Amino acid sequence: MNLQGTTALVTGGGHRIGRALTLALAAAGCNIILHYNRSAEPARLTAAEAEALGARILLRQVDLSHLQDARPLFADLPPDFGPVQVLVNSAAIFPKDKLADLTLDGWSQTFRVNLRSPILLTQAFYLALPQELPGAVVNITDWRTERPYLTHFSYTVSKGALDAFTRTAAIQLAPRVRVNGIALGAILPPAGASEAYWQQVLATVPLQRGGGADVVGQTLLYLLGNDFITGEIIRLSGGAHLKQG
Numbered sequence: 001m002n003l004q005g006t007t008a009l010v011t012g013g014g015h016r017i018g019r020a021l022t023l024a025l026a027a028a029g030c031n032i033i034l035h036y037n038r039s040a041e042p043a044r045l046t047a048a049e050a051e052a053l054g055a056r057i058l059l060r061q062v063d064l065s066h067l068q069d070a071r072p073l074f075a076d077l078p079p080d081f082g083p084v085q086v087l088v089n090s091a092a093i094f095p096k097d098k099l100a101d102l103t104l105d106g107w108s109q110t111f112r113v114n115l116r117s118p119i120l121l122t123q124a125f126y127l128a129l130p131q132e133l134p135g136a137v138v139n140i141t142d143w144r145t146e147r148p149y150l151t152h153f154s155y156t157v158s159k160g161a162l163d164a165f166t167r168t169a170a171i172q173l174a175p176r177v178r179v180n181g182i183a184l185g186a187i188l189p190p191a192g193a194s195e196a197y198w199q200q201v202l203a204t205v206p207l208q209r210g211g212g213a214d215v216v217g218q219t220l221l222y223l224l225g226n227d228f229i230t231g232e233i234i235r236l237s238g239g240a241h242l243k244q245g
């Protein structure tokens with residue numbers, strides 16, 4: 001897909017990995033609906049950076065845990081925005097929980113943000129996409145669905161379901177819409193994580209470093225630019241998935 005002049009929606013696009021995704025799309029010539037929830041100021045700063053790259057930005061605040069109907073996000077766009085042809089589902093939460101102490105509220109919150117909202121957004125995106133235009137969805141997931149965390153039960157299960165959704169949507173929405181995923185590993189330390197924790201994580205990475213958010217932006221552009229890839233989930237793990245023991 002030639003991204004120049006197309007419109008993209010990025011969830012959680014205001015900071016950290018979402019910011020890198022927004023800026024990669026801006027540099028590739030997209031106009032962007034930049035979604036955020038609580039991070040209004042980082043979203044505004046990212047919007048200004050993207051505008052400096054030539055993009056037009058529409059900021060949209062939505063708490064995805066309450067999302068019932070995603071259609072309004074794709075409707076009534078400003079005249080200089082085309083129909084949304086790219087959807088990037090990056091917003092997620094990473095709560096600490098275990099099966100033994102799981103609560104229904106905690107489980108529901110994780111699933112509403114990490115799984116239900118990408119599904120509702122993808123459905124609304126597909127229904128709003130004009131018949132003659134191609135589209136692409138990229139879901140941001142986690143390679144640890146293959147080797148589950150001991151401490152993030154609802155997150156790991158929600159991302160595993162997001163992987164299954166990615167493949168299922170790819171087959172259901174072909175040929176017009178491609179659906180792919182990027183399974184992240186040690187890209188950025190979780191917000192609030194100690195340096196000691198991060199060093200412990202990096203010790204499990206064969207490439208012996210964190211990826212940094214820009215590699216996620218590069219991979220997003222690769223997936224969007226290659227029109228023969230669908231139903232694929234690319235690991236950005238620095239080789240951590242190969243590690244024995």
Ligand SMILES: NC(=O)c1ccc[n+]([C@@H]2O[C@H](COP(=O)([O-])OP(=O)(O)OC[C@H]3O[C@@H](n4cnc5c(N)ncnc54)[C@H](OP(=O)(O)O)[C@@H]3O)[C@@H](O)[C@H]2O)c1
Nearest residue numbers: 012016017036037038039063064065090091092184187188
């Ligand atoms: N960091 C890593 O190395 C790593 C590793 C594996 C996978 N990932 C995945 O990569 C993606 C981005 O990671 P990150 O580390 O940049 O995430 P993060 O810093 O924890 O930020 C989470 C993002 O999700 C949004 N969000 C959370 N709850 C929301 C809600 N109820 N409604 C709407 N938006 C909500 C936040 O928006 P606001 O701040 O505006 O509220 C924020 O933009 C996630 O899907 C994550 O699972 C990251």
